[in-house]
Amino acid sequence: MLRAFLVRHYPTPLRHMPRRVHWHEIGDWYRCLSQQGWIAPAWPEAHGGMGLPAAKLIAWHEEFEAYGVARAPDQGILMVGPVLMRFGSAEQQQRFLPKILSGENIxxxxxxxxxxxxxxxxxxxxxxxxxxxxxxxxxxxxxxxxxxxxxxxxxxxxxxxxxxxxxxxxxxxxxxxxxxxxxxxxxxxxxxxxxxxxxxxxxxxxxxxxxxxxxxxTIAKALLGFERLHLGSPKQSQHALGHLKALGQQLDLMDDSAFRTRYAELALDVANLTALYTQYADYVKRGEPLPPSVSMLKIWATETYQRIGLAIVRNAGSLGALSGATATGDGQQHLLAALYNGSAAKIYGGSNEVQRNILARTVLELPS
Ligand SMILES: Cc1cc2nc3c(=O)[nH]c(=O)nc-3n(C[C@H](O)[C@H](O)[C@H](O)COP(=O)(O)OP(=O)(O)OC[C@H]3O[C@@H](n4cnc5c(N)ncnc54)[C@H](O)[C@@H]3O)c2cc1C
The missing domain is CATH 2.40.110.10 (Butyryl-CoA Dehydrogenase, subunit A, domain 2)
Known part of the structure; x- marks a missing residue:
């Protein structure tokens, strides 16, 4: 049902965007989901959400990612809403939650x-x-x-x-x-x-x-929750790997042993990432809290993504220096996008160095 809805309503030009989209581009889609009652899958039904259990919620996000649905400005849904439900007064909930759902407040x-x-x-x-x-x-x-x-x-x-x-x-x-x-x-x-x-x-x-x-x-810390799993999703890396393969085909690199070796290494990195993600997703599906070792998932997801981004740029030769949509053989690619996005992902949501500190302290129990 969701797949059919995406095909029917999601704007094709906004599939697999190489950057964050702005409200003027994605606002209509936000309102479309809102009217359908699907804008807040994780919120309880009492507050106008779908009340999806964890396993369905993960499937939901996976479908969106697989279809290349861009992230709308969603801090209201993902951050403020859950905070108000847990820490806000009834008056604050009534004043702010409906306008988040409708897209009136961003x-x-x-x-x-x-x-x-x-x-x-x-x-x-x-x-x-x-x-x-x-x-x-x-x-x-x-x-x-x-x-x-x-x-x-x-x-x-x-x-x-x-x-x-x-x-x-x-x-x-x-x-x-x-x-x-x-x-x-x-x-x-x-x-x-x-x-x-x-x-x-x-x-x-x-x-x-x-x-x-x-x-x-206390409230600031409570926001972390589900985001930590989301940041470890393999979808960006899987998608970038698809770009690397397409580039290999477009530039006739598939018979080049150096390219093939690097491609195989990265494909294995993505397979490892997918396996690791599945392991952590299972915690959420079982309704258990994520252990501190989930920091490893964020590190591996973002660094794999960046490594693939780098391989795309390196193998594109001089084209790799061009920003925007670039003609590559019989195709077209945003050659720098994965490298840029991967670099940013290493910083936000708690930088990878900070994640390594968490692993050192809480998982490996090294002295500080
Ligand atoms: C794309 C993007 C979007 C963002 N969006 C938002 C947003 O909407 N709202 C918001 O509030 N913030 C946002 N941020 C900010 C983000 O949370 C911070 O960039 C991040 O927390 C790192 O802080 P900083 O940039 O001040 O770097 P610093 O903390 O100054 O770190 C600089 C460098 O030192 C390293 N470092 C710092 N402390 C340690 C340590 N103890 N041990 C080892 N290494 C260390 C860091 O890893 C990093 O490499 C965004 C960042 C990015 C890149």
Whole structure:
């Protein structure tokens, strides 16, 4: 049923996009899923979701990935919604959840700052309580698709004297509030997928505080959950491997022993990744929490993806230096896309170095 729906309704030009898509491109599809009642497969039915159990949810995501469905700006569905269901008040749930489902509100994530990424607890954007409002000043950065968003959820410092983790609160903020400016950042690939967001004495109603003041760190950590498995999905690598093979055929490299050896090595890397992913997906299917060793999956998934990206660029010869859609023999490819996307994937969702630290500490029990 889902496959037929995708064929019927998903815009063909947006299949297997080599970059994140913007709201003006994907908004119609978002609303189409919303009208069908399928925009929030993981949300409970009581809140307007589909309430899919874990195994069906994984199958759902796999179908979307296999069809090459682009990721819409989905932080509302994946992040804010689940946070509000767990930590938000009934009033906040009523005010925000329906507008996430309908696509009326589009959310972005304001965690990282220029000096607080891996070490997120050192964040400095501050919120001072003044009557019924917090006054927020500071800067967020790498905020994915903030230029498309109507709202931002952010971590702010509400107690400078407390230990770093203990003085952080979680706020919801309308991006139209006076004092906010959003400046897109052009990335290596030439796209503007993330932004800097500046706050200059922005008034945020106290009613937009989620949970208790200074308890934001607990909420921030709770967001990780299912995303860790999602980041380890083999679909991107499988897709890139398909591109490498097509390139080999288009450029007559299939009889070249160096190409074939590299292709075989990478195909085995992808097979290993798929096997590892299946193992972790089984935890979720059984309803068990993911063990800390899932960090290995994120590392292997993103580094395999990047290795394939590099092989595409190397084997494309001088064409490998060209960005955008490039004619390759009788075909056409975005030759740099996998390399760029793989490089970014090694950083977001907790950099691979940080994942290695987790493995060292919690799995290998090495001294810190
Ligand atoms: C494509 C993309 C989208 C993003 N979207 C968002 C978003 O929507 N919202 C948001 O809030 N953030 C977002 N981020 C930011 C992302 O979460 C951070 O980039 C990431 O947490 C790393 O932080 P940093 O960039 O400050 O690097 P740093 O933390 O400064 O790290 C620099 C380097 O040092 C290494 N390093 C740091 N600490 C250690 C350590 N203890 N041990 C070993 N090595 C270490 C890192 O691995 C990295 O290689 C996005 C990033 C990217 C690339």
């Amino acid at each position: 959310w972005c994530q304001g965690y990282s700052e220029p000096n607080a990424g891996s070490d997120l607890a050192s964040l400095r954007a501050e919120a001072l309580l003044e009557g019924e409002h917090f006054i927020v000043s500071g800067q967020k950065t790498w905020t994915t698709l903030a230029q498309d968003a109507t709202h931002i959820f952010l971590l702010v410092r509400t107690d400078k004297a407390a230990k770093p983790q203990a003085g952080i609160s979680f706020l919801l903020c309308d991006l139209n509030s006076p004092g906010i400016s959003v400046r897109p950042i052009r990335d290596l690939a030439g796209h503007c997928e993330f932004c800097e967001v500046f706050f200059d004495k922005v008034r945020v109603p106290h009613a937009n505080l989620v949970g208790q003041v200074n308890q934001g760190w």
